Amino acid sequence: MAVLTTDARRTTPVPTPPRGRRAGGPRRTPPLVLAFVLVPLLAEAVWVFWPALQGFYLALTSWDGVSAPRFVGLANFREMAHDDVFRTAAVDTVLWLVLFGGLSALLGLATALLLQQERRGVGFYRAALFLPVVFSLVATALVWQAIYQPDGVLNQLLQSVGLGSLRHAWLADQDTALYAVIVPALWRQIGYVMVLYLAGLKGIDPALYEAAKVDGAGRWQAFRHVTLPQLRSVNAVVLSVIVIDSLRSFDVVWSLTRGGPYHSSELLSTYMYSTAFQSLRLGYGSALAVVIFVLAFGVIASYLVRAFREAD
């Protein structure tokens, strides 16, 4: 059948409608390919989609993890509206997004610009900046905990340079805890963002810079009118990564302060965890998870939609 159709096509200049194919139905997908699609889909459905749907359902219940969940409608969300700790956590999360996200993007871009040119030894600096990414954040946090201890490296350093009056229990003071926790998170993220920007910068056509030079553009103008527009696609990736990483920032905060002292470094993620697994209010914890999901999804989707529209 297939041979006949091919022959027919070869002899006639205008291809006839592929009747033979239609008669045989659409081209059969080989079972192996089908399996490659369906098996992961099934796994994803069982391990991700179904639990996620369950999470949405649990957000509407009161559940202590032991008894059967009790349906309470939107009570968890109503409670959230009057929950001071939730408000603190939400504000801290926004602060985290701005400080951690903003600084890691800025510093990541700055280091990428600094280290983009192939000079002697630049590889060493790139590797050094990227190194923190390799370590587990929990291990990183333990090191920083030692640095922040009342008699830790930071306080000793301050003492030795004559700034002993600034000595501080960095993680135990509600005024400094959140900022103290951001530093190790930044320390790690900058290297990651740098690598993304380095890849973007490598992709820019050098001819553009030459053309800019010919037109008499200075370094700032070249950066403003060539580099930045060319990095637009990388920016979309960096922004998505930063928003997701900010909203799921958990490990470093949990290892260093557990959201304390008295909720001063509480993020939505740590509040969700402690509510669900320490206070065993899994319904309320799930409601918090839903809020985090909606925030992450909302920010990223709206940005991506805009980015694609501009690209068109």
Added chain:
Amino acid sequence: MNHSQTSRRRFLAGAGAAGTAALLSGCVTSTSSSKTSSKGAVSLQSNLSAPQAKAAMQDLVAAYKKKGSVDLNTVAAETFRTQLPTYLTSANPPDVYTWYPGSVADAYARKNLLLGLDEVWDSPDLKRYSKALHTLCTSSSGKKVFVPTTYYWWGMFYRKSNFAKWGVTPPTDWDGFLDLCDKLKSKGVAPIGLGAGGNTAWVASAWFDYLDIRINGAQYHRELLAGKHRFDDPEVHKVFDRWKEVLPYFDPSGTAVAFQDATTALLNGRSGMMLIGTFFADAAPKDALDDIDFFRFPVIDPKIPLAEEAPTDGYFASARSGHRDQVFDLLRFLAGAEAQEIYLKGSSGTALPCHPDAKDTGTPLVIKGRKHVAEAAEVTQFFNRDSSDALQPTADTALTKFIAKPKEINSILTDWQRDAQKIWGA
């Protein structure tokens, strides 16, 4: 392996999986609640993951293996605590668990998740256990649900050599205690170490527990933790009024370092004394152990019956265990004097056995500790054990905030009551 890279997706997956497990187990209970299969070894889920305690558990299991089969599964303490509800509600749960008696065990018993152990308590060993232990291990429905094996005590620990060097002696009452604090402060030492920073904010609860049982008595304390009184009641305010008197003597880094660092400061002589349980000795160097002593938390109101914190440890079993008879056999073994001696020999040895015939390690510290608990009219467990693990974070927040901002006590107690109500109402 990194367990802590928790993302939203993994959380949802986890929560959902737990939910599915609960639903599945719900199905199991409604259809068949009596599994009769008795094949395979009994699984023993242990949270004793500190090196010495883990080794001691392995010795214990090795000893039992001469008569029966058991599989020991040691899980990190924090993971164990958060997973316990999932274990107990799953369709095919581990059989026996290390955990705590009293209010914590009763909460599970009331949900029919624990195996009734009356048959085990009929054994000659357990019949001889103290009356207090009988009561502690009985659920509110009157069933025995727990087998206790060891207990330890809390007290004001100090180094004998340091006290001698500073020329001070242990006090007996509150005024003497304040004098001692003054003297230590004048020597340039932080009088009271705490260790409620890092991941051990719960240590601060010991101060709340002790002040409350000294001022309002153990009975009131237990009722308060059960939600029968309010945290913003005048009685609770009295606790914090007393605490304010000693707050200036606390080590300023008390809420910045974990208890392990605070005990190091104690052993190094940077702080004078610490309210802590004997478990801290696990990390103390062996040569310092002989130099460690303790005194009773000072009496504040002599009219209040003397109570001490002496948490009991032991085992309970899942109601869905498929190895009922083997579980009973294992628990009878664990309740015996021989098993408890094996455990004490293998661990740091500062705990006390529950069996009246079992020998403790016999050090002067342990002998004094045994007498200390025996003299008490009442024994409390600890904040989370007398209430619930879920209530502990509310205390952590309230107490660390009080230590930092004692003047805000009114709003702190109002917030504490509000947070606690959410837990009790859940």
